[in-house]
Amino acid sequence: MEENNIIIVENLFKKFGNFTANNDLNFVVKSGEIFGFLGANGAGKTTAIKILxxxxxxxxxxxxxxxxxxxxxxxxxxxxxxxxxxxxxLYDDLTVKENFRFYGGIYGMSAKNIRLKTEALLKRLDMLNYKDMLLKKLPLGWKQKLAFSVAVMHDPAIVFLDEPTGGVDPITRRQFWELIYEKSSEGVTIFVTTHYMDEAEYCQRVSIMAEGKIEALDTPSNLKKQFNVNTMDEVFVKIARKVN
Amino acid sequence: MSVRVEINKLVKNFEKVEALKEISLKVEEGELFGLIGPDGSGKTTLFRLITNLLVQNNGTIKVGDYDSRKDFKEIRKITGYMPGRFSLYHDLSVEENLNFYAHIFNTTLKENYHLIKDVYSQIEPFKKRKAGDLSGGMKQKLALSCALIHKPELLILDEPTTGVDAVSRKEFWELLKKMQKTGITIMVSTPYMDEASLCDRVALMQNGNLLALETPENIVNQYSGDLWQLSTSNMIKIIVDLEGVGNGIKNIFRFGEKVHITSSGIEFEELNKTIIDFLEPKGHENIIIEKVEPQIEDCFLDLMDEN
Known part of the structure; x- marks a missing residue:
């Protein structure tokens, strides 16, 4: 059923001069799904996300x-x-609260709604006490959680996360994924890219791009069966190396 | 040629922030030594102190027989450094960047071509291209070539694989292993736990402290407690649903498609029953618990939790 698909891509091509960055992409993302969008550097992921x-x-x-x-x-x-x-x-030289206000304003939210959302989201992160702190004073992991909260404050149907967890410790990474699961359980579709292959396993379905094409798309467990390996890391290496 | 690095009670503060809190460690000649830890753990500060880009508040650093405060000019001659942020000249070509760095160290690309051949040959077809126009992977190879051009005895690489895809990361590590065979001492930092197992020894860092300093095998061997993996029919809600399961269970972490549970002083039968009784009323089916061997990441999570 088409209305259950929040993303529909058919015969997508994107060319820059002679270079084909996206070469006939065809896929759908189901509403409410956590969808992992993987690929090697230069495979065409960023180009596709910009279009989406x-x-x-x-x-x-x-x-x-x-x-x-x-x-x-x-x-x-x-x-x-x-x-x-x-x-x-987010903006380093604005406070936590000001960042929320700025993005809420961009999305045309009312002042009251911005205030309520800011309060609720900061409460969830246990960060109400930090609302007047400049963003640059906060650790990277906190900034990432705040950036995610800001990205969903206007209740979008889908949120795009482009390598959201780079550089943080393994505990903070896991806390971030619990935020993702929480949003997902509220019905928000999650479209996420990552270089951490254990995070690929946290997705319900993943696609793997190589040289402008989607070379594989399925649940992590089906992909592992299909390629006869035990980890998503091995699936990824098999696909990317085959193309090279 | 290679050198050892001796770091003794090293302290570095930035105003009120204690970036390094009395770190001591030794890196042996020819060793491939890993610094593993998240952003803000002190990895870059440590590298900048060794390369004399910063001066410590306290403690000593020795590279070979040279002291970092007195002999910094000598240390710079024998150290190759690849910073985390791409720091070459964007408006110079690949070849011009290399010639520039060779010239600074009184050598030439021709003279030391053999040292960088493995890395450089991969970007040589693009030697006329401006560095700013290279792809991420190619920039990384150029930066490594520039760091090696003066035949350093110590090579310092600050997060060379951050933001790099899984395949390119593997290739980069194969290159490092090959380089190590030429006898050079290598110190490399990374936020990726799986890369720890590729080092001879690793230092796990957090908030300016060393949590552990060991071979990867010993870090895993020293893991205390029992580790179990759990899967059920509903992995999305699993962490929320396990809240408050208590009794002998220390930690619960997502781990790929499974959940890892650490416990101490509790037998399998008891653990199994506790978890099944706790999860079944919440609608979980096919609850499977198995004992597993820890990986480096399990050890890091455990050590972080203790601190």
Missing amino acids: SGLSKPTSGKVIVAGFDVNTQSNKLKQNIGYMSQRFS
Whole structure:
């Protein structure tokens, strides 16, 4: 049933001159799913995520996200998704509260709604006491959890997480994933990229890209069966090495 | 040629932040030594002190017979350093960057080509390209080539594999192993626990402290307590549903598709019954508990928890 698919990608091509970054991608992401989007550096993941989040247009093909066509409704689309990346997230020289207010404002939330959401999300993180602290004073792991909370404060149907957990300790990484599971249980779709292969196992389905194509897409346990190995790390290596 | 590195009661503070709290360690000649720990644990500070980019508040560093405070010029001559952030000249070509670094150390690319051949040959076809236009993996190989061009006796690599995909990470480590065979001492830091097992010895760091300093085998052997893995029909809710299971259970962590549980002083039968009785009313089925051997990450989680 099509309405259960929050992302629909059909025959997606993206070319930069002679270079084909996305070469005929076809996949769907089900509503409420935790979907892992894996691939080697340079496989075309970032290009695809930019298209899915309305920042870039496909050269050809059909892409529908949260009911909106990226070719014709990219502004509507952006209002209905959340996005968090390691490279670009919150403002270091604003306080915690100011970051929430800034992003809430961008998404057109009312002042009252921003206040209520900020309160609730900070309470969940046990960080109410830090709301007037400048962001740069906080440890990286806290910033990542805050960035995630900000990315979902406008109740998007889907949130894109681009390597959200890089560089933090293994306990903090696991706490971050509990936040993801919590949001997922509220019905929010999670679309996540990672280089940690144990995190690939935390996803309900994963796709693996290599050289612009999706080479595999299934549940982690089916992929391991298909490639006859014990870990997602081995699946990943088999796919990426085969293409090289 | 290689040197040993001796670090004795090293302290470094940044205003009120204690970045390193009396760290002592020795790295042997020709050793591949890993510093494992998250952001903010003190890995980069330690490397910057060894390379004389910072000065310690207290303690000593010796590289070979040289003291870091008195003989820093000598240490710089024999040390190759690849910082975590790409620090070469974006507007110079690959070849120009290499020539520049060779020239600083009074050598030439031609003279020391054999030292960097394994790494450099992979980017040589692009030697006319500007460094700023290289892909991430190629930048990393150029930075490594530049760090090796003056035939260092000590090579320091600060998170060379962060943000690098699983396949490129493996290839990079194969390269390091090969380099180690030439006799050079290598210190490398990483946030990836699985890379610890590729080092001769590792220091696990957190908040400026050493949690452990051992061979990877010994870190695993010294794991105290029992480790179990658990799977059920509903792994999404598992951590929330296990809250308050108590009695003899120390820690519960997600681990790939399973959950790892540490316990002490509790037999399998009792543990099995406790968990099944606790989870079944919450709708979990196919509850399977098995004993497993710890991995480095289990040990790190355990050590972090104790501190």
